[in-house]
Amino acid sequence: GSGVLCKEDIVAVLKTLVDIRNGKGIVDDIDHLGNRRVRCVGEMAENQFRVGLVRVERAVKERLSMAESEGLMPQDLINAKPVAAAVKEFFGSSQLSQFMDQNNPLSEITHKRRVSALGPGGLTRE
Numbered sequence: 185g186s187g188v189l190c191k192e193d194i195v196a197v198l199k200t201l202v203d204i205r206n207g208k209g210i211v212d213d214i215d216h217l218g219n220r221r222v223r224c225v226g227e228m229a230e231n232q233f234r235v236g237l238v239r240v241e242r243a244v245k246e247r248l249s250m251a252e253s254e255g256l257m258p259q260d261l262i263n264a265k266p267v268a269a270a271v272k273e274f275f276g277s278s279q280l281s282q283f284m285d286q287n288n289p290l291s292e293i294t295h296k297r298r299v300s301a302l303g304p305g306g307l308t309r310e
Contacts, residue, residue, distance in 0.1 A: 222299060229274060236270030279303045 203209040213219065244261045275281055280303045285295040 228278075228280070228304075229271065232270045232274040233267060236267030239266035239270070240264065 200209060204211055240262060243263060243266070247261050248256075280300060285291045
């Protein structure tokens, strides 16, 4: 509990490794894809939409603090361009965004079913 590595800790680690080697311990492979959660396109698009809404919120608060609030209409305060830009950026330049393979129906289906472990929040190529 002291946060310092001592001889007993090393011995315990070695015992655990020997037990795993002899089939007694539980092996947990953190890189196994079964231990990962698949983030679907909708979830990632929702996150980008949320980023755009936060930008709009910040701009509205800024406009409200600068100008007198009387006589202002909602369309004077709210500019939807940051939301559209965030979503366009996601579909246009995300690491996971690609043109669909439409050579034949089978290639289209396999392309749609493909799951990538790379990209934001995933593995790196190293």
